[in-house]
Amino acid sequence: MSFANLRQISVHYDENTVQNMLSMLKHAPIPSQAPIDAKAPWSLGMDYDYLLFLKQKFETEWKWERVEAEINSFNNFMVDYTTGEDSLQLHFVHQKSKRADAIPLLIIHGWPGTFLDFRKVIEPLTNPPSSDLPAFHVVAPSLPGYFMSTISRRDGWNLTDTAKLMNGLMTEWLGYKKYVGQGGDWGAIIMRIMSSLYADSMAAVHFNMFRSFLPDDTDKSKFSKIEKFVLARRDEFTSTGFGYNVIQTTKPFTIGLAIASSPLAILSYIGEKLYCWSDPDRVDPQDILDTVALYFLSGCFASSVVIYSQSSKQRTEVNLPPKDGLWPVKTRSFGFSSFPYEVGGSAKAPLEAYGNLAFYKEHEHGGHFPALDNAAEFVEDLREYFGANF
Amino acid sequence: MSFSNLQRISIHYDEAVVQNMIAMIKHAPFPSRAPIDAKEPWTLGIDYDYLRELKHKFETDWQWARLESEINRFDNHLVEYSTSEGDQLELHFIHQRSNRADAIPLILLHGWPGLFADFRKVIEPLVNPSSPEVPAFHVVVPSLPGFFKSTLPRREGWNLFDIAKLFNSLMTDLLGYKEYAGQGGDWGSMIARIMSNKYPESLTAVHFNMFIATPSGNLSELSESQLRLLQRSKHIGETGAGYRNIQKTKPFTIGIAIASSPLAILTYIGEKFHDWSDPARVDPQDTIDIAALYFLSGSFATSVVIYSQTPKDAHKIYDTIDLLNLQVKSKAFGFSAFPYEISVGLKDSIAPFGNLTFYKEHQGGGHFPALDSPNELIGDLREFFGKKLD
Numbered sequence: 001m002s003f004a005n006l007r008q009i010s011v012h013y014d015e016n017t018v019q020n021m022l023s024m025l026k027h028a029p030i031p032s033q034a035p036i037d038a039k040a041p042w043s044l045g046m047d048y049d050y051l052l053f054l055k056q057k058f059e060t061e062w063k064w065e066r067v068e069a070e071i072n073s074f075n076n077f078m079v080d081y082t083t084g085e086d087s088l089q090l091h092f093v094h095q096k097s098k099r100a101d102a103i104p105l106l107i108i109h110g111w112p113g114t115f116l117d118f119r120k121v122i123e124p125l126t127n128p129p130s131s132d133l134p135a136f137h138v139v140a141p142s143l144p145g146y147f148m149s150t151i152s153r154r155d156g157w158n159l160t161d162t163a164k165l166m167n168g169l170m171t172e173w174l175g176y177k178k179y180v181g182q183g184g185d186w187g188a189i190i191m192r193i194m195s196s197l198y199a200d201s202m203a204a205v206h207f208n209m210f211r212s213f214l215p216d217d218t219d220k221s222k223f224s225k226i227e228k229f230v231l232a233r234r235d236e237f238t239s240t241g242f243g244y245n246v247i248q249t250t251k252p253f254t255i256g257l258a259i260a261s262s263p264l265a266i267l268s269y270i271g272e273k274l275y276c277w278s279d280p281d282r283v284d285p286q287d288i289l290d291t292v293a294l295y296f297l298s299g300c301f302a303s304s305v306v307i308y309s310q311s312s313k314q315r316t317e318v319n320l321p322p323k324d325g326l327w328p329v330k331t332r333s334f335g336f337s338s339f340p341y342e343v344g345g346s347a348k349a350p351l352e353a354y355g356n357l358a359f360y361k362e363h364e365h366g367g368h369f370p371a372l373d374n375a376a377e378f379v380e381d382l383r384e385y386f387g388a389n390f
Numbered sequence: 391m392s393f394s395n396l397q398r399i400s401i402h403y404d405e406a407v408v409q410n411m412i413a414m415i416k417h418a419p420f421p422s423r424a425p426i427d428a429k430e431p432w433t434l435g436i437d438y439d440y441l442r443e444l445k446h447k448f449e450t451d452w453q454w455a456r457l458e459s460e461i462n463r464f465d466n467h468l469v470e471y472s473t474s475e476g477d478q479l480e481l482h483f484i485h486q487r488s489n490r491a492d493a494i495p496l497i498l499l500h501g502w503p504g505l506f507a508d509f510r511k512v513i514e515p516l517v518n519p520s521s522p523e524v525p526a527f528h529v530v531v532p533s534l535p536g537f538f539k540s541t542l543p544r545r546e547g548w549n550l551f552d553i554a555k556l557f558n559s560l561m562t563d564l565l566g567y568k569e570y571a572g573q574g575g576d577w578g579s580m581i582a583r584i585m586s587n588k589y590p591e592s593l594t595a596v597h598f599n600m601f602i603a604t605p606s607g608n609l610s611e612l613s614e615s616q617l618r619l620l621q622r623s624k625h626i627g628e629t630g631a632g633y634r635n636i637q638k639t640k641p642f643t644i645g646i647a648i649a650s651s652p653l654a655i656l657t658y659i660g661e662k663f664h665d666w667s668d669p670a671r672v673d674p675q676d677t678i679d680i681a682a683l684y685f686l687s688g689s690f691a692t693s694v695v696i697y698s699q700t701p702k703d704a705h706k707i708y709d710t711i712d713l714l715n716l717q718v719k720s721k722a723f724g725f726s727a728f729p730y731e732i733s734v735g736l737k738d739s740i741a742p743f744g745n746l747t748f749y750k751e752h753q754g755g756g757h758f759p760a761l762d763s764p765n766e767l768i769g770d771l772r773e774f775f776g777k778k779l780d
Contacts, residue, residue, distance in 0.1 A: 024417075028650040035536075035645055035691045037544045044546075044698055045640030046647075145425075155429045243636030243644075250632045251435030254661040256425055261418040262651035272643040302425045309434055 001083040001164065003173040009078050009091075011071045011148075013297045018064040021263050021296055026059055028264035046272040054271055054285055055264065062289050064297075070119055078148065079173065081165055086157060090165070091115070091148035092141035094174065097126040099135035103390045104176035105382070106139045106166060110185020110209075111304055112270035113369060114294050115142045120375035125382065134387035139170065139179075143186060145303035147294055159186075159307075159314045163193040171201050180386050184208040184368065186307060188344075192318045192327045195355075199330035204389040206335040206359070206382060208370050209342060212350035213321040223347050226338055226362040230345035237343040244273070248308035256302030263296045270295065277368035279341045287372045322353040329355030335385035336360050339374060341367030359385035391559040396469040399482075401461045403686045408454040411652050411685055416449050418653040436661035444660055445653065448678050454686075457679050460510055464531075468539060469564065473552070475545070481556070482506070482539035483532035485565065488517045490526035494775055495567035497530045497557060501576020501600075502693055503659040504758060505683050506533045511764040516771065525776035530565065532557060534577060536692035538683060549699045550577070550713075554584035562592050571775045572720075575599040575757065577696060583716055586744070590719035597724040597774055599759050599767070601735040602714060603743065615751050616736050619727060623734035630665060630732070633658075637697035645691035655690055656681040666757035668730045676761045718744030724774035725749050728763060730756030748774040 034048035041047045074093045081090050093115055096102070105125065109117045118140045125136040144162060145151035152161070170176045181202050183191035188209040195205040211234070220228060247255050259265045267289075274288045295301045317326045333356045338345055340363065348360045361381055366374030424438035431437045464484045472478050484506060487493070496516065500508045509531050516527040533540040535553060542548065561567045572593050574582030579600040586596040605620055612620065636644050648654045656678070663677040684690045723744035725735055729752065737749045750770055755763030 029685075029688060030646065030650065031688065031691055035642060035695050036542055036546060036548075038642070039546050044695075045643030045645075048642060048646075051646065151426060153427045155426055155434070157426075240639045243632065243639045246635045247632030250629050251661060253425060253428070253438065254435030254657055255632075257420070257436065257438075257441065258651070258654040258657040259647060261420065261653040261657070262647070264650040265647040265654055268643055268647035268650070272640065296419075299419060299421065302421060306425050306434075 001168050003079050003081055005080045007078055009076050011068060011076055013064065017297065022059055025055060025263045028262055030264060042276060046268050051268055051271065054267060054288060057285055058289050064293065067290050067293065071116065074122060085154050086152035088144055088150045088152050090141060092139055095122050095126045095138045097135040097137050102135040102137045103386055104170065104179035105136040106170050106179055106181045108141065108183045108187030108190055109143065110187050112273050112291065113185060114147050114291055115140045116290065116294060117369055118371050121371045121379050124379045134383050139174065141166065145306055146300050147298045151303045151306060157310055159190055159193050159311045163190055163197060167194060167198045167201060177201065178203045180204045180390060182206045182382060189315055189318050193314065195329045195331045195334065196327045202331050204333055204386055205329065205331050206385055208337050208339060209344040210336055210346045210351060211319045211344040212346040212354065213319065214350055224362060226340055227347040229340050230338055230342060231347060233341065233343055234345060241343065245308060248305040249312045252305045252309045256305045260301035266295050266301055267292050277341065277343050279365050279367045279373045282365055282373040332356065333358035333389050337381045338362045339366035339370045343368055358389055391471055391473055391556060393469050393471045393564045396467060399466050399468050401458060401466055403454065407686065412449060415445060415652050418651055420445065420653065436657055440664065441657055441660060444656055444674055444678060447674055448656065452678050454682065461507060464513060477543035479535065479543060480539065480541045481532060483530060486513050486517045486529045488526040488528050493526040493528045495561060495570035496527040497561055497570060497572045499574035499578025499581050500534065501578045503662050504576060505538055505680055506531045507679060507683055508758055509760045512760045512768050515768050525772050530561065532560060536689065536695055538687045538689050542692050542695060546699065550580055550584055554581050554588060557581065558585055558589040558592055568592065569594045571595040573597045573771060580713060583718060586718045586720040587716045593720050595722040595775055596718060596720045597771060599726050599728060600731055600733050601725055601740045602733055603735060603739040604714060605734060605736050605739050607738040618729060619734045619736065623732065626732040634697060637694040641694045641698045645694045649690035652681065652685045655684050666730065666732050667762045668754045668756045671754055671762040721745065722747050726767065726770045727751040728755035728759050732757050
């Protein structure tokens with residue numbers, strides 16, 4: 001495995017490119033009303049009125065310059081990565097703290113997120129308002145196939161390969177012999193693998209998604225309000241929110257190339273997830289538009305769904321009962337933050353079978369992208385957990 | 391059900407509209423190579439090279455004028471109708487009358503992602519056979535509600551039983567065919583099955599190229615060809631059912647997304663046309679024609695609603711009526727087994743459902759036999775219906 005050719009970059013898209021996207025959006029066919037009148041909003045997928053609202057906002061208010069400036073307020077890098085059969089280019093943000101005691105933190109997004117999911121938390125984490133609070137050196141990569149990170153051509157690159165890449169990035173390239181990890185969505189699954197394989201480097205790991213195994217006959221009556229809510233969300237996700245997963249796992253090229261062909265298609269397809277997986281009282285439409293723009297402008301949508309076809313086995317493995325022991329959490333401890341609108345959440349007790357659960361906190365607000373819809377409490381949790389467990 | 395305002399229509403789209411569609415295809419984002427190098431073609435969804443060729447053909451060879459004149463060779467109609475639930479809808483259908491006095495009225499039912507135009511190669515031979523020895527037919531080909539120019543009610547709950555009632559009324563009330571024959575595949579096969587159960591005194595002979603029946607009996611004693619049908623069905627179920635899940639649970643999301651881009655439609659349905667057809671026989675021009683009709687008619691988003699309007703189990707129509715147990719009560723029941731059909735109809739498994747007097751296996755052909763094996767389908771319909779309605 002080797003890293004080479006590190007370069008700091010600025011992210012930039014031409015005005016023409018951005019205007020072309022908005023023009024495609026404006027001229028895309030969209031029906032004049034919802035296909036039919038859904039009995040309840042969102043019950044048949046993307047809410048038509050909300051889609052119109054997003055589209056309108058995108059066409060009239062939204063500005064790429066703001067997003068570009070925000071991205072470039074961080075230190076963005078590209079590095080070439082080569083190993084045996086694979087070569088790719090990795091994009092990552094590396095924001096160092098001025099504090100000598102800062103904790104190196106690897107924080108990984110999922111789908112349909114991006115590295116920019118962490119835009120609201122990078123600064124508070126690297127620069128806390130008080131010297132009593134932990135500080136962090138934050139490393140926020142784009143997963144292979146997302147944004148500017150390219151993907152291995154090999155049909156067979158899986159999460160173990162990604163985990164190896166990420167651990168190598170931290171320990172070999174950036175020189176962080178000990179670091180902590182945080183993940184949601186694919187990031188959480190990768191953290192399961194890393195916390196199993198690289199516990200000698202990874203001192204602590206935090207999750208906001210953890211689909212712990214729950215036997216069917218579990219007595220849920222004693223669960224807290226948030227635990228019940230979270231488990232109901234999980235069930236709903238499995239029964240009515242899983243279609244994207246099946247099609248992306250089995251036909252990634254079809255859905256990838258189709259949706260990538262139109263900004264309105266991306267807006268509808270991932271907009272539905274960005275909204276429905278978030279706290280409806282907290283979700284910011286601007287975050288949705290920014291994410292959609294990154295997917296379209298970088299042309300990464302088709303490669304972003306490949307992970308489903310390459311890694312479904314490991315995804316299933318991490319969800320097995322802990323006694324089947326495929327990916328135990330071997331770090332000295334782990335932490336979990338329970339945000340109510342998460343779709344792959346957990347009650348507290350089932351987590352304890354996976355490793356040493358040193359931190360568990362329930363929240364009243366926030367969803368699957370807590371760094372976006374409940375940034376303040378997300379930051380607090382990381383400070384509290386990592387501060388005590390690094 | 392009451393019909394009014396029956397009109398003969400011509401199908402026409404302006405040159406500007408057609409050119410706009412072609413321009414959208416030309417300018418749609420399309421990568422220079424597949425997202426990754428699939429180990430085998432078609433294992434990760436649509437084959438990139440195949441799609442690139444389809445796209446190229448669409449942009450350069452394909453002419454709307456040819457398709458328009460082909461469709462307008464037939465007698466297209468639009469009729470308004472209202473239901474007892476108060477729906478006010480429009481139905482498009484072809485009604486092609488034979489000159490023969492002994493012609494058999496025959497309704498042909500398409501499915502998804504097909505259209506009425508699936509039958510354009512078989513209508514003329516069926517209506518006008520070259521010999522008086524061979525049965526002739528008055529052919530009726532409706533567009534299912536939500537497809538092409540047939541509208542959908544605004545309300546949720548419209549389902550296959552409603553469509554069956556509509557089509558029976560179309561034949562007996564509007565067109566005056568007190569007894570008629572029917573043929574269906576895909577959704578059309580389920581509608582025909584309901585019609586044969588509810589209206590057997592009208593639909594006196596029914597033919598299927600798809601018939602959902604749980605394989606039963608001694609599966610180890612199956613002939614090689616029957617076994618291949620079973621294996622094919624299993625393979626499709628395991629690798630090709632994602633579209634059904636997402637269309638059932640999030641029809642608005644996927645419908646509006648795909649409808650926004652002709653390249654998205656071409657990709658999404660192009661994969662199905664190839665995967666579900668005989669690869670040695672599937673004609674790319676047929677695929678492009680159907681994609682164009684979906685886009686020009688703006689009906690893609692409504693075409694997928696049907697998946698969401700059957701309850702949680704795709705085969706159950708109401709909780710108390712299981713489609714899998716619906717008997718074929720028509721006097722005569724026939725089935726043509728094409729090897730690339732996606733849903734297996736084993737002879738011993740479907741025979742218990744009615745008076746199966748015709749079961750023919752073919753060496754080639756798939757889920758859209760009227761497109762990829764028109765001569766075989768015509769031969770079967772002549773043989774089966776000609777015998778039965780003497």
